[in-house]
Amino acid sequence: MAGRGRQAEAARNDIRLLEAAHEVFTTQGFDAPVSAIAKRAGVGMGSLYRRYRTKEELLQRLCVIAVRRVVEAAEDGLAESDPWEGLAVYVRRCVAARSGALAPVAGTIEVTDEMLSATRHAMELAGRLVARAHEAGVLRADVSTLDVSLLVEQFSRPAPRPPTGTDHHVRERLLAIALDGLRAPGATPLPGDPPSTDWYEGRWGTTS
Amino acid sequence: MAGRGRQAEAARNDIRLLEAAHEVFTTQGFDAPVSAIAKRAGVGMGSLYRRYRTKEELLQRLCVIAVRRVVEAAEDGLAESDPWEGLAVYVRRCVAARSGALAPVAGTIEVTDEMLSATRHAMELAGRLVARAHEAGVLRADVSTLDVSLLVEQFSRPAPRPPTGTDHHVRERLLAIALDGLRAPGATPLPGDPPSTDWYEGRWGTTS
DNA sequence: TATTTATCGGAGCGATTCACTCCGATTAGC
DNA sequence: GCTAATCGGAGTGAATCGCTCCGATAAATA
Structure with a gap:
């Protein structure tokens, strides 16, 4: 693993989350389920919603x-x-x-x-x-x-x-x-x- | 009114239904609600489902x-x-x-x-x-x-x-x-x- | 005009899906 | 080995959809 500890994993998750969100939203539209993004990023819903408190917040960042x-x-x-x-x-x-x-x-x-x-x-x-x-x-x-x-x-x-x-x-x-x-x-x-x-x-x- | 009686109305409804379905499906996609088509056609759900027994049947005709x-x-x-x-x-x-x-x-x-x-x-x-x-x-x-x-x-x-x-x-x-x-x-x-x-x-x- | 009868239109039902939460499992840091 | 933070997914309440059921409406007939 590159990076160390849980914080490194969190940072990696953040990147994978944004990539997955970009892929899913641009190909499926904005009403695509949030769970699809989590799945594509290989991340649980809990981790996603810890980083972005709502779907809208994720969309804005994206x-x-x-x-x-x-x-x-x-x-x-x-x-x-x-x-x-x-x-x-x-x-x-x-x-x-x-x-x-x-x-x-x-x-x-x-x-x-x-x-x-x-x-x-x-x-x-x-x-x-x-x-x-x-x-x-x-x-x-x-x-x-x-x-x-x-x-x-x-x-x-x-x-x-x-x-x-x-x-x-x-x-x-x-x-x-x-x-x-x-x-x-x-x-x-x-x-x-x-x-x-x-x-x-x-x-x-x-x-x- | 052109045409006479309920049969004429049914025929007119059929046309308006197909026009509305074309408009709604091509602009909103196929998962658009059937009720949107009925509303646009100015027709009740009952009339729509008497003419087409299912959404798929309507889609096929269209x-x-x-x-x-x-x-x-x-x-x-x-x-x-x-x-x-x-x-x-x-x-x-x-x-x-x-x-x-x-x-x-x-x-x-x-x-x-x-x-x-x-x-x-x-x-x-x-x-x-x-x-x-x-x-x-x-x-x-x-x-x-x-x-x-x-x-x-x-x-x-x-x-x-x-x-x-x-x-x-x-x-x-x-x-x-x-x-x-x-x-x-x-x-x-x-x-x-x-x-x-x-x-x-x-x-x-x-x-x- | 009174009666019948086919059609109309929308409220309602069960199933499905979604955004979001909660909590047991996991693992880094000491 | 202990603690505490993070992970991941099953679960929840709400919303939506396809479809049905039935009272209202008006054409057809005598």
Whole structure:
């Protein structure tokens, strides 16, 4: 065993718990049973509920971590010298992590300040990534940052069944197709207007 | 009122029931409560369960009708003189009807002969649509019929929230992007091999 | 109009599932 | 070997779902 004593085991459990929660929630949706997470983490319910006093608390913690990963993906994208590759890296990483699957939870649980600021940061970086691609003329002019975010969301929707390796592989193919569709110039103009920021932010407000 | 008497009302109820079931199941998933369908149709539970003896029976009937719609979409696509427009019409119609959302149900309920033959017919027509586009050189060479079907499936996944008009509009934009990505020649080759037919058909078999 | 009779619609029932708790078993630290 | 903290899962109360049962309603008939 790496680490020593019960505290080390607790710390390890915490990590395995977050990984399991990410896997379960993003693939099965937020109404997945907590017991499924405990089982996947190889941890008892008691240990889970000692660390997180409620399902909502676990979800909040998970969201912060997930958004941090999006920020990292955006930073890595900006670090790419080629504007197109930078955007593509960002989108691929987000979809691989199923970042979009966590977005709809915001309407279900209370949004902490930590979640809010992390999300703002992520959106700002994504905006820069898109702007840079636009300026370089490699991204079709009629797509907005929100379109890109929504594309990620569309591709990270929970599957009706537990995804296999082949499922993952298929999704990469479809994403490659969509990425090609993002390149400038677009073959056919996009229908309607780009989605408004108001709508995007207000989407999680009205629970009705 | 159009029609006369209780029998006319029963017939009307049947139609409203199927429309409501389509709407509810495709947007909320198959574990949506039957009562939600009855409510949306403006019909009591009693009337619903007189017409369909079980939830599974309703689902089976619904699947047959949904696949028929796919067949119609494919026929209309083949009726188009332009091979690309034909394929695009087919995909757009399928996504608008959320046809892909019904596919995963096959692993949950018993597949009737009617469902099976209708599905085979639909797949055959879709294959012709794709082959025609390939021959005309308007569809990128590295996408298969299965890729197209899976793209439709991806875009008809149930949303975590009841979709608004704007949601619908946004999905059309994303679909337009993906359709552009399908056109020949692809900007970047698709990763990996196209999905195999065995995998596609076996996907609904193993429930584990 | 009075009576019959098929249909309508929703309250209620048993089964299932879920978030969460409680407690005996286990093991690190001394 | 003793103590005390942690682990893990069976158990609890509440909520939900599929489905049934039955009083209310209105078409059909004389």
